[in-house]
Amino acid sequence: MLKHEFEVLLGCKVTDESYVEANTMYMNAGEMAKEDFCREWLKIGHTSLAHALSDSVSELRKQLDKAK
Numbered sequence: 001m002l003k004h005e006f007e008v009l010l011g012c013k014v015t016d017e018s019y020v021e022a023n024t025m026y027m028n029a030g031e032m033a034k035e036d037f038c039r040e041w042l043k044i045g046h047t048s049l050a051h052a053l054s055d056s057v058s059e060l061r062k063q064l065d066k067a068k
Contacts, residue, residue: 001026001034009038025050028057 003019014022022045026037044050 001037005034006038009035010042021051021054024058025054028054028061 001023003014003016003023006019006022007013022041025041025045026032026034029037032040
């Protein structure tokens with residue numbers, strides 16, 4: 001999702017750093033709709049648990065890519 005789309009769906013501006021973090025989580029969320037992701041992001045997107053889970057998914061994806 002583009003930064004502009006993310007901001008429109010959230011209803012506010014975000015820093016580039018927040019957008020990169022959110023977009024990584026969005027990409028790790030599977031087939032989740034943008035609108036659903038943004039609603040959830042407003043609730044829990046900044047929690048350490050959400051970041052830890054997204055980081056774990058990113059690491060597993062890297063390992064899968066190396067194994068291919």
